[in-house]
Amino acid sequence: MKNRTRKENRSRRDFIKTTTAAAVGGTLASRLDVIPGAYAAGSDEIRIGLIGCGGRGTGAVANALESAPGVRVVAMGDVFKDRLDESRKNLTEKHAEEIAIPEERCFAGFDAFEKVIASDANYIILATPPAFRPLHLKAAVAAGMNIFTEKPVAVDAAGIRAVLEVYEEAKKKNLHIVAGTQRRHQTGYLETMKRVHDGAIGRIVAARCYWNQGGLWKKDRQPEWSDLEWQMRNWLYFTWLSGDHIVEQHVHNIDVVNWAMGAHPVRATGMGGRQARVQPEYGHIFDHFAIDYEYENGVHLMSMCRQIPGAANNVSESLTGTKGHCQVNRYTIEGDKAWRFRDEDNSPYVQEHTDLIASIRAGKPINELKNVAESTMTAIMGRMSAYTGKMVSWDQALNSKEDLVPAKLEWGPMPVPAVAVPGQTELI
Numbered sequence: 001m002k003n004r005t006r007k008e009n010r011s012r013r014d015f016i017k018t019t020t021a022a023a024v025g026g027t028l029a030s031r032l033d034v035i036p037g038a039y040a041a042g043s044d045e046i047r048i049g050l051i052g053c054g055g056r057g058t059g060a061v062a063n064a065l066e067s068a069p070g071v072r073v074v075a076m077g078d079v080f081k082d083r084l085d086e087s088r089k090n091l092t093e094k095h096a097e098e099i100a101i102p103e104e105r106c107f108a109g110f111d112a113f114e115k116v117i118a119s120d121a122n123y124i125i126l127a128t129p130p131a132f133r134p135l136h137l138k139a140a141v142a143a144g145m146n147i148f149t150e151k152p153v154a155v156d157a158a159g160i161r162a163v164l165e166v167y168e169e170a171k172k173k174n175l176h177i178v179a180g181t182q183r184r185h186q187t188g189y190l191e192t193m194k195r196v197h198d199g200a201i202g203r204i205v206a207a208r209c210y211w212n213q214g215g216l217w218k219k220d221r222q223p224e225w226s227d228l229e230w231q232m233r234n235w236l237y238f239t240w241l242s243g244d245h246i247v248e249q250h251v252h253n254i255d256v257v258n259w260a261m262g263a264h265p266v267r268a269t270g271m272g273g274r275q276a277r278v279q280p281e282y283g284h285i286f287d288h289f290a291i292d293y294e295y296e297n298g299v300h301l302m303s304m305c306r307q308i309p310g311a312a313n314n315v316s317e318s319l320t321g322t323k324g325h326c327q328v329n330r331y332t333i334e335g336d337k338a339w340r341f342r343d344e345d346n347s348p349y350v351q352e353h354t355d356l357i358a359s360i361r362a363g364k365p366i367n368e369l370k371n372v373a374e375s376t377m378t379a380i381m382g383r384m385s386a387y388t389g390k391m392v393s394w395d396q397a398l399n400s401k402e403d404l405v406p407a408k409l410e411w412g413p414m415p416v417p418a419v420a421v422p423g424q425t426e427l428i
Ligand SMILES: NC(=O)c1ccc[n+]([C@@H]2O[C@H](COP(=O)([O-])OP(=O)(O)OC[C@H]3O[C@@H](n4cnc5c(N)ncnc54)[C@H](O)[C@@H]3O)[C@@H](O)[C@H]2O)c1
Pocket: 051, 052, 053, 054, 055, 056, 057, 077, 078, 079, 080, 083, 084, 109, 110, 112, 113, 127, 128, 129, 130, 132, 150, 151, 152, 180, 181, 182, 232, 248, 249
């Protein structure tokens, strides 16, 4: 006992907390006796297989390792060997004990995901660009894996329909799936939303959400890169890879409003364009969107997102009710039931793994795939409306024939689609 490191002691404290929260019936007493090392080869061991070893995938592994004891990394895969090597090096330097992955468990190429899933991993982290999520989710669920999937979970309606089928399949198999819409695992958001759902602001009559910020990274094209490699290394700027920034980034804020409403909107009327980020290195996506969403009960959500350097920043969500107002991201409620969150907030990036692992160990499946699929679809519906200049209903959007991701990808030429023009771009 006294030889334990500070990290192990912290892990044990976290484990007891986690187990206490998740334990059901007789499992609690037995689990409290388990020290972290006892997981080394135990049936409760979490063995991570990472697919997509970029910034978020590498971060998610570190978060999972911090989230609970008995977690190891057993396999990694990325389409690009250099990204894989960089991630492996970073993780190995920081987490030498939990990460010692031999070369033969590191996979590069388009089929890397199959090899990671076929390893002895039992906890798959999906963190590639969203284009590949439906394919990877399908394969992971078919293999009976528990999954942490980054958002968004698709870029088009064809992908969402596939993910909704995967959700049903995962439910049948009692699999555990958490999505990277991490606000749903953040203490301040949870406490605020609990009050909204308990009626602290009365009935919600209007909502607003924003992700307005400056620019994001881009990678200069190298002479040896084919069109496809250039696009994949700059995936943010191509709708077939990212869904455009309304889907890739603003999905977080849209998800918060869907969470508050307990529903998704039924139609969208939007506009947007490309005004500041017009050079070819930024692919063909828009740099701003403004969408008026309408829910079935008539409530409107005003949603805006912008990636324009120098313009004002605003990343937030707010709700107006019959009895008050809630600034969700600030955790405040105004009105008769005025309230402000004053406790310590948590790291939602760690908590999402704590919650997933607790659900796995308690045998009580958590499955967030439908929620994140609906929020992703909401963002896609907004994009469709802005690209075409038409009002788009949920049914039109979900049944759209738009299928942006090529069935087979090969390194080589790949034309960049034209920038969408409202009034000319067709709704398909
Ligand atoms: N929840 C959050 O707050 C949050 C934050 C950042 C990113 N994300 C999401 O995480 C995902 C990844 O974003 P990122 O910032 O890490 O991007 P990134 O470019 O740093 O990483 C993506 C990685 O996936 C690899 N990849 C691409 N296609 C692949 C394929 N078919 N198979 C295997 N690997 C493939 C790339 O080579 C790259 O290493 C995105 O969906 C993004 O929206 C979520």
